[in-house]
Every structure is written in C-alpha cells, then in structure tokens.
Amino acid sequence: MAISRRKIKGIILLSICIIIHIYSASEQRVENGYSTRFYVPVSHFLRYIFGWLPFSLGDILYGCFFIWLLSKLIKGVVFLFQKKKGKVFWKDKIERAFLGLCILYIIFNILWGINYNREGIAKQLGLKMELYNTAELESMNAMLLQKVNASKQSIINLQEPYPTNKQLFLMVQNAYKNIDEQYPFLEYKPVSLKSSIWGWIGNYSGFSGYYNPFTGEAQVNTSIPKFSQPYTACHEVAHQLGYAKEMEANFVGYLAASASSDTLFKYSVYLDLFTYANRNLFAIDSVAAKNYSKQLSEPVLADIKEWIAFSRSHQTPLEPVIRWLYGKYLEGNKQPQGIYSYDEVTGFLIAYYKKFGKI
Numbered sequence: 001m002a003i004s005r006r007k008i009k010g011i012i013l014l015s016i017c018i019i020i021h022i023y024s025a026s027e028q029r030v031e032n033g034y035s036t037r038f039y040v041p042v043s044h045f046l047r048y049i050f051g052w053l054p055f056s057l058g059d060i061l062y063g064c065f066f067i068w069l070l071s072k073l074i075k076g077v078v079f080l081f082q083k084k085k086g087k088v089f090w091k092d093k094i095e096r097a098f099l100g101l102c103i104l105y106i107i108f109n110i111l112w113g114i115n116y117n118r119e120g121i122a123k124q125l126g127l128k129m130e131l132y133n134t135a136e137l138e139s140m141n142a143m144l145l146q147k148v149n150a151s152k153q154s155i156i157n158l159q160e161p162y163p164t165n166k167q168l169f170l171m172v173q174n175a176y177k178n179i180d181e182q183y184p185f186l187e188y189k190p191v192s193l194k195s196s197i198w199g200w201i202g203n204y205s206g207f208s209g210y211y212n213p214f215t216g217e218a219q220v221n222t223s224i225p226k227f228s229q230p231y232t233a234c235h236e237v238a239h240q241l242g243y244a245k246e247m248e249a250n251f252v253g254y255l256a257a258s259a260s261s262d263t264l265f266k267y268s269v270y271l272d273l274f275t276y277a278n279r280n281l282f283a284i285d286s287v288a289a290k291n292y293s294k295q296l297s298e299p300v301l302a303d304i305k306e307w308i309a310f311s312r313s314h315q316t317p318l319e320p321v322i323r324w325l326y327g328k329y330l331e332g333n334k335q336p337q338g339i340y341s342y343d344e345v346t347g348f349l350i351a352y353y354k355k356f357g358k359i
Contacts, residue, residue, distance in 0.1 A: 013102035046216025051192030058212030112213030115244035151267035175260035211239035230268035250345035
C-alpha cells in the first residue's frame with residue numbers, strides 16, 4: 001500500500017526531531033558546536049533584520065497566532081456540538097496537529113532552544129558549582145543586604161529621575177559593553193531590545209519580560225515598577241545571547257547590571273538577588289532570613305511594598321495557572337526546580353564569590 005505524502009512528511013519531521021534530541025544529549029557538543037558557533041551568527045542575523053523596527057514584530061506574530069489558535073478552538077467546540085464526525089475527519093485533524101507541532105519544535109530548537117542543553121556560563125567562567133552550606137548562604141545575604149541599602153541611598157542622594165524606555169535600553173547596551181571588555185563572549189551587538197506590546201497582559205499573568213526566539217527580539221514589560229526594569233532587561237538580553245536557563249540568564253544579567261556605571265542598575269540587580277538569596281535562606285533558617293530582611297532600609301522596604309501592591313492589584317485566577325504551566329515547561333528543559341529555577345542564581349553568586357572574591 002502506497003504511503004501518503006503526509007505520512008512521508010511526518011516521518012521526515014519526526015526523524016529530524018529525534019536527531020535534535022540526540023544531538024542535544026551532550027552538553028559539551030551543544031556548547032562547542034551549537035551555542036558558540038551556529039547560534040551566534042543566527043542570533044546576529046535575526047537581530048540585524050528585526051532589531052531596527054521601532055516595534056516588536058514578535059509581539060505582533062504572537063498576537064496573530066493567538067487569534068488563529070482561538071479561532072481553531074472555537075471551531076473545535078462548534079464541531080463537538082454538531083453531528084458526529086467520522087474517523088477520517090479526526091484522523092486528518094490529528095495528523096495536521098502532529099505535523100504542526102513537529103515543525104514548531106524544529107524551528108524553536110534550531111533558532112534557540114538547543115541552548116537549554118549547553119554547558120553555559122559556569123563553564124565559561126570556570127566556576128565550581130557545588131552545594132553551598134548555611135553559613136555561605138548567610139554570608140551572601142549579608143553582602144547583598146549591604147549592596148541593596150548602599151545603592152538605594154546613592155539613588156536618593158543623586159535624586160535623578162527614572163530613565164525613559166529609550167534611555168533604559170541604551171543603558172542596558174552600555175552595561176553589556178562594559179562587561180564584554182572582560183568577557184568578549186557577552187558582546188551584545190546588534191541590539192534588539194523593545195518594550196512589550198502585551199505588557200498589560202503580563203501584569204495579570206505574571207511576566208516582566210520574555211525573549212522571542214523566532215524573531216530574536218527581547219521584550220521588557222515597561223509597565224512594571226521602574227526600579228525592577230533594568231535587571232529584567234539585562235536578563236532578557238542574556239537569553240538573546242544564548243543563555244536559555246533562567247538561573248543562567250539571571251546570573252549573566254547580574255554580570256551586566258553590576259558592571260553598569262548607573263546606580264539604578266546596581267540597585268535593581270542587588271534587590272532582586274537579595275530576594276532570591278533571602279528566599280533560599282528562609283527555606284533553611286526562617287529566623288535568620290527574617291533577621292536580614294528586617295535590616296533593609298526604609299526606602300528599600302517602600303519599594304518592596306510598591307512591588308507587592310502592584311502585584312496584588314493585578315492578581316487573577318489566570319496567573320497561578322500560567323506559572324504552573326511555565327514551571328512544567330522549565331522542568332522539561334533541564335530545570336528541575338521549575339518556576340523556582342530563578343532562585344538558583346544564588347548558587348552561581350556563591351561560586352563566583354569564591355573564585356573572584358567579589359559580587
């Protein structure tokens with residue numbers, strides 16, 4: 001019996017998916033072959049052809065895809081209430097869905113997704129990643145506490161207004177210029193950093209930024225509190241540079257933000273990192289964690305209260321569902337801690353401090 005064209009396409013696409021999966025099994029192979037060779041020119045190309053646009057093309061594509069998907073779901077519901085469809089109908093729909101998912105998987109991984117399987121920034125910096133103890137965690141909380149309070153006081157003394165979106169993105173670019181002098185593999189050029197069109201949705205679903213692997217654009221939700229935007233932007237640029245795992249993007253974002261000459265960037269990154277480290281400590285010693293939190297200055301606590309109030313004012317039943325789904329996505333991409341993978345940046349900080357004696 002002759003094999004249909006669709007089945008042949010399915011076999012070919014499935015074979016490519018399997019090849020990608022097998023290739024990704026070796027972190028060293030991915031690091032040396034894909035992440036530092038193939039991905040670099042691909043990401044440069046995407047940023048060259050789409051970065052100059054004053055709007056996010058990726059956001060528009062996401063919007064179109066959502067409308068298309070919604071129309072398909074509505075049609076599917078309508079079909080369920082119509083007369084029973086035959087096996088041929090459902091077979092056709094399943095085959096189409098299978099082909100579509102295979103194509104999406106292939107494009108996503110070729111353009112960016114394989115980076116989830118690389119050796120990453122710890123290997124590039126020669127960091128020794130190992131389990132840290134309570135004393136080391138307390139020490140990190142103490143250092144970050146001092147950094148947070150000091151940087152906030154500097155902001156108060158300078159009395160400078162928050163930057164505009166355009167100024168913010170230029171400052172992010174300059175921050176990466178500062179760090180690539182020491183680490184050339186963190187060069188950020190060309191630039192493709194934009195304000196998210198869907199930021200208002202992000203407020204209700206819990207995201208502050210994201211990377212679009214199909215267009216190479218990094219989006220920042222510029223409607224969140226201003227003091228949190230610099231570190232968010234640096235984090236998303238790290239994704240652009242090929243650091244897919246959230247804890248790695250957090251750490252690379254830290255390297256850039258802390259290298260910035262702007263005090264707001266330092267405050268933004270140290271406040272977030274203190275939150276992560278303090279949460280890690282709370283899981284081990286809640287009394288010690290609370291003690292460090294109580295030592296935050298009043299202006300810092302005011303910012304934290306602003307962030308909490310902002311989050312609460314945008315709470316919906318949708319957010320925990322999205323967080324759960326995204327957590328499962330992270331678990332499926334070499335981040336077993338799921339949504340708490342962001343917190344693992346603390347381990348990178350401790351390893352970095354052990355090697356370089358600074359944070």
